[in-house]
Amino acid sequence: MIKSKYQFIDTPALIIDYNIMMKNIEFMQKKADEYGVKLRPHTKTHRMPELAKLQMEAGSGGITVAKVGEAEVMAENGLKDIFIANEIVGINKLERIRELNRKINIRTGVDNKFQIDQLEEVFKNEDKGIEVLIEIEVGENRSGIIKKEDLIDLVNHIKAKNKVILKGVFSHEGRTYNVENVDKCIEESIKSQQRTIECANIIKALGVDIDTISIGATPSLMHSKILPEITEIRPGTYILMDVGQGSAIDDFEKCAATVLATIISKPTEERVVLDTGAKALTAQSRTLGICATLGNGLVKNSDNIRLSRVYDEHGLINNRDFSKKINVGDKIEIIPNHICPVCNLYEKAYLVSGGNVLREVAILGRGKSQ
Structure with missing residues (x-):
């Protein structure tokens, strides 16, 4: 039936079918469990703490956000393990991260020395340092480290700091949105995972004890296997789809x-x-x-x-x-x-x-x- 069952709701209105949503949550959690990885869903999709809590209750090990403002809202509503999968630049924003770091477990993404220097300045008097993950560019042509020598240089720059603590790498295989078929999606996903793992191994070889190799994009994670070295996945849209x-x-x-x-x-x-x-x-x-x-x-x-x-x-x-x-x-x-x-x-x-x-x-x- 083309006419909606919800003729009594005023329009325009955003409607979420609870049963479909819960099946989507269960699907991705089951996949994460099968591969033995942590599911850290990207809540920029919905920006609703209530839905984030449903994801956590189903087994997610923390959440991902894109903005400091999102992190603050989630923290204010009981979410205590948050990764900002973005390069946050600016003293004012980093001071807000510092306030969050005093209350919850929070990490942020990095890909440049300027950001590292700002973080060190903001956190210099803190007992608790700020944990970071380096973003790896895997073909989306957006942010992230591209060259091996730049990765090594950035790692060494972080090692020289007192309050910036390198804990891993992350990537977003966004190019899988634009491939021509599912087989190509899987192929590109595997390539992205391999590059992310290779960069993690470079960091380990430099003597840094990292604990996180994180990937994320809904199309690839709906289709592709997850390589054994990956520790975490960060899909977002899967909960609601479109x-x-x-x-x-x-x-x-x-x-x-x-x-x-x-x-x-x-x-x-x-x-x-x-x-x-x-x-x-x-x-x-x-x-x-x-x-x-x-x-x-x-x-x-x-x-x-x-x-x-x-x-x-x-x-x-x-x-x-x-x-x-x-x-x-x-x-x-x-x-x-x-x-x-x-x-x-x-x-x-x-x-x-x-x-x-x-x-x-x-x-x-x-x-x-x-």
């Missing part, structure tokens, strides 16, 4: 999060207008690879009906057959192309099951990007 991730596994039944939308106009026989545009769904899309998306969202329980365009406050569907099946005032659910920025657009999510609202969940990390 059109991109559903495309990667050719299954949209695992998509737990949808945006509830109202049909507000049918100006022509084929044009359907929704009250959900870029401010409710974002305008993000992917054009390449196994995570490619068509249009601006997928209508749940439809025969591959996609939004053709979004304006700020309007979404458009141009499909004559679809238009015949719904009326102005009906509410439908849209699976977003990319759920992570969508969660950040809402103050709350409705946790639902079988046509009933179980409870409302505050998105306490919304906007916490500083």
Whole structure:
């Protein structure tokens, strides 16, 4: 049935199917357990402490965030083991990490000397130093160490510090989003893992006793094996999934999060207008690879009906057959192309099951990007 069961909820609204979400949580925890690695889910996907706690209760060994603000919100709500998988630069931000370090177990990512020097300055009078992981570039062409000589130089720079403690390496195989098929996704994932492990071995050979070799990306971890030397995985989107991730596994039944939308106009026989545009769904899309998306969202329980365009406050569907099946005032659910920025657009999510609202969940990390 194309019409949503949740006609009584006002729109636009973020809806999370509890049962689907819990199956997703259980799936990734089971995989981590099978390979004997720690699962440290990236909570930037949902920014909800309540969902992070569900992941922890299922067996996760801590959480990952991208921003200091996210870490603060999670810590304030009882999450005590946090890794910031990002290069945090700026004395003000590092002083906030210092405050967190006094209360919880926190680590942060690094890839340059400037950052190391700032950390040493901020932590110089602390009894407890700050633990860091070096980011390794594995093909995404983003941040992270690329050259072996630069890695050695940075390790030696850290070894000369008193309060910056090197504990491992981490990487993000984001290039797996853009590969042409699942076999290539697995191949690239293995290459990324091998490079991360090689860099960890270089550090060990320099006499540093590290304990963490961490990888993370949902598409690869849905498909690939995990090499024995890896100690930790950091997928994020798997908990809710979206059109991109559903495309990667050719299954949209695992998509737990949808945006509830109202049909507000049918100006022509084929044009359907929704009250959900870029401010409710974002305008993000992917054009390449196994995570490619068509249009601006997928209508749940439809025969591959996609939004053709979004304006700020309007979404458009141009499909004559679809238009015949719904009326102005009906509410439908849209699976977003990319759920992570969508969660950040809402103050709350409705946790639902079988046509009933179980409870409302505050998105306490919304906007916490500083």
